[in-house]
Amino acid sequence: MFTREFQCTTVLAILAFGLGAAFAQTPNLGEPIDEVDIAAWDIDILPDGTGLPPGNGTAAQGEPIYAQKCAVCHGVNGEGGISLALAGGEPLTNGIDTSKTIGNFWPYASTIFDYTRRAMPWLQPRTLTDDEVYALTAYLLAMHDIIDEDEVMNAETLAEVQMPNRDGFIPRFPERMP
Amino acid sequence: MPKQDSMRRWEDLGPVAENGLFDRRAFFKGGAAFAATMTGYTLSESSRAQALVDDPWSATVGTPTGPYETRSRFESSVVRTLTNPTGAPRSQQSRTPHHLIDGTFTPNGLHFAISRTGPPDIDPEQHRLVIHGLVRQPLVFTLDSLMRYPMESRMTFVECGGNSAPLWSPEPIDATVQSLHGYVSCAEWSGVMLSTLLDEVGIDPSATWLLAEGSDALAVHRSVPISKALDDAMIALYQNGERLMPGNGYPMRLLLPGWEGNMNVKWLRRIELLDQPAMSIYEAKTYAPILPNGKAYQFYFLQEVKSFITRPSPSLSLSGPGFYEISGVAYSANGRISKVMVSADGGQSWAQAALQEPVLPKAFTRFRTPWRWDGGPAVLQSRAWDEAGNVQPTRTQIVAARGEATRVPSINGFPSQHYNGPTSWGIDSDGEVKHVYA
Numbered sequence: 001m002f003t004r005e006f007q008c009t010t011v012l013a014i015l016a017f018g019l020g021a022a023f024a025q026t027p028n029l030g031e032p033i034d035e036v037d038i039a040a041w042d043i044d045i046l047p048d049g050t051g052l053p054p055g056n057g058t059a060a061q062g063e064p065i066y067a068q069k070c071a072v073c074h075g076v077n078g079e080g081g082i083s084l085a086l087a088g089g090e091p092l093t094n095g096i097d098t099s100k101t102i103g104n105f106w107p108y109a110s111t112i113f114d115y116t117r118r119a120m121p122w123l124q125p126r127t128l129t130d131d132e133v134y135a136l137t138a139y140l141l142a143m144h145d146i147i148d149e150d151e152v153m154n155a156e157t158l159a160e161v162q163m164p165n166r167d168g169f170i171p172r173f174p175e176r177m178p
Numbered sequence: 179m180p181k182q183d184s185m186r187r188w189e190d191l192g193p194v195a196e197n198g199l200f201d202r203r204a205f206f207k208g209g210a211a212f213a214a215t216m217t218g219y220t221l222s223e224s225s226r227a228q229a230l231v232d233d234p235w236s237a238t239v240g241t242p243t244g245p246y247e248t249r250s251r252f253e254s255s256v257v258r259t260l261t262n263p264t265g266a267p268r269s270q271q272s273r274t275p276h277h278l279i280d281g282t283f284t285p286n287g288l289h290f291a292i293s294r295t296g297p298p299d300i301d302p303e304q305h306r307l308v309i310h311g312l313v314r315q316p317l318v319f320t321l322d323s324l325m326r327y328p329m330e331s332r333m334t335f336v337e338c339g340g341n342s343a344p345l346w347s348p349e350p351i352d353a354t355v356q357s358l359h360g361y362v363s364c365a366e367w368s369g370v371m372l373s374t375l376l377d378e379v380g381i382d383p384s385a386t387w388l389l390a391e392g393s394d395a396l397a398v399h400r401s402v403p404i405s406k407a408l409d410d411a412m413i414a415l416y417q418n419g420e421r422l423m424p425g426n427g428y429p430m431r432l433l434l435p436g437w438e439g440n441m442n443v444k445w446l447r448r449i450e451l452l453d454q455p456a457m458s459i460y461e462a463k464t465y466a467p468i469l470p471n472g473k474a475y476q477f478y479f480l481q482e483v484k485s486f487i488t489r490p491s492p493s494l495s496l497s498g499p500g501f502y503e504i505s506g507v508a509y510s511a512n513g514r515i516s517k518v519m520v521s522a523d524g525g526q527s528w529a530q531a532a533l534q535e536p537v538l539p540k541a542f543t544r545f546r547t548p549w550r551w552d553g554g555p556a557v558l559q560s561r562a563w564d565e566a567g568n569v570q571p572t573r574t575q576i577v578a579a580r581g582e583a584t585r586v587p588s589i590n591g592f593p594s595q596h597y598n599g600p601t602s603w604g605i606d607s608d609g610e611v612k613h614v615y616a
Contacts, residue, residue, distance in 0.1 A: 038310050038316065092468050108462060118396065119459075173479055
């Protein structure tokens with residue numbers, strides 16, 4: 001009964017005020033802020049490339065950065081070590097426990113840039129320059145022959161990269177997808 | 179009481195399924211007679227109790243009452259198990275000891291917690307929550323300001339998408355219920371409904387998703403459909419009456435009742451309204467389970483109906499034939515649990531379990547079934563139904579639909595996610611309990 005009650009309240013609120021209308025009953029204690037002042041936190045990169053910063057890099061430029069900052073955990077050639085392998089990728093039909101890699105699984109190149117920038121190196125997150133992240137993303141893509149060694153990755157080219165497993169996904173609950 | 183007599187009264191109440199399962203109402207129907215039957219059975223098997231004398235702890239005054247109660251020193255072995263106690267550079271998981279607790283709420287110190295880079299040490303006065311993106315006016319909230327908003331409390335379970343993953347193993351796993359199902363817990367959460375804050379920022383009609391992001395080192399982020407945010411999502415500030423535990427997102431987390439644990443973003447600092455999902459690593463890769471045909475499910479939002487027996491279970495061996503209560507938990511993202519059936523013969527015959535009130539939607543429901551173990555082999559199993567009509571698949575069904583691991587995974591390995599098939603406990607004639615497939 002508890003849930004039904006508050007779900008009804010929400011539904012009524014939506015009906016009464018419409019999405020986007022101010023809700024007079026709240027204390028209105030949020031402090032207005034401008035998007036420019038959120039920039040330092042607004043780090044997500046969307047699959048269509050929204051959020052990609054200025055800058056660029058190639059796999060050739062990424063190789064020495066990888067050797068210096070990444071190989072200690074992911075192996076000299078991405079074969080894995082104290083952390084997981086970044087190279088390789090068996091066919092997904094090998095079994096539900098097949099290791100997922102950028103080559104056999106990741107649907108969007110944006111996720112590589114996003115994750116590398118926000119999370120890597122593991123102990124120094126968000127210390128890489130945007131040029132370094134472009135170069136490392138290019139290096140990881142070239143490792144799987146998705147792009148060439150000398151292809152420049154930037155805000156435009158990265159968003160256009162076609163990942164091999166792009167169409168390999170089924171939404172589990174289509175009726176709940178927006 | 180002569181054994182002959184007590185056995186006859188026992189049987190009058192009638193087993194309802196093979197291998198000693200009794201009617202769930204046997205306690206209530208039979209009342210004292212049923213209890214006497216149990217006692218009679220036990221007494222006839224054991225020697226008389228010793229004469230009672232004052233124990234040492236009764237002879238002196240107790241210890242002073244402290245400001246924050248900690249449990250008895252005799253309970254110190256009731257703990258979570260850890261996958262990464264030294265904080266090595268990889269995820270850290272801790273599992274709830276379901277076999278050592280009872281009821282429906284997980285104590286805060288035993289609530290499971292998973293983090294990538296460890297719980298950050300957040301100063302609540304400095305913490306900020308910003309809501310921006312496709313909104314009329316981006317706003318920043320402090321914890322102090324949120325404390326002045328109308329709040330709600332609700333009981334709900336949180337379950338990691340990878341809970342129960344070892345059960346994709348092709349062979350039974352020598353492990354406890356804690357190892358197999360320790361990444362689910364249930365608590366009463368209190369906080370501000372997200373819909374209230376979204377009303378205040380003003381949702382742009384083009385917004386269909388929101389991204390929630392934490393202030394942990396990795397800045398974990400997940401995409402959530404706006405419809406869920408407006409339904410029952412909460413910015414949770416309290417867990418079982420006290421402020422959130424650091425491992426569960428102190429000072430604030432997103433709570434999405436019934437939805438995949440990782441989406442309930444902890445240490446929440448940013449919500450951005452979007453017209454597309456962000457495709458974070460956790461939705462694009464980690465929590466997208468591979469299917470037998472090589473495709474993968476994505477956006478596996480719901481933690482579907484599941485149940486497991488917590489007692490008896492591995493490491494809690496039976497101390498001799500006689501009465502036991504079979505007890506466990508059931509839960510579903512699709513509402514209340516409507517029925518739990520229990521089997522003592524590996525699924526050949528079933529008895530309906532009693533559901534402990536209150537039965538709340540998207541929360542643990544404890545089930546209990548009286549059982550008389552005759553000392554022979556038994557296989558215990560439970561199966562739950564929810565009010566939306568969903569039932570736990572059999573193991574055969576779920577393996578047919580979702581596949582099976584190609585090798586026995588490490589207990590910490592996650593070969594896939596969202597296993598909600600049954601769990602079977604095999605009992606041998608020594609009373610040892612082990613995971614089996616049945």
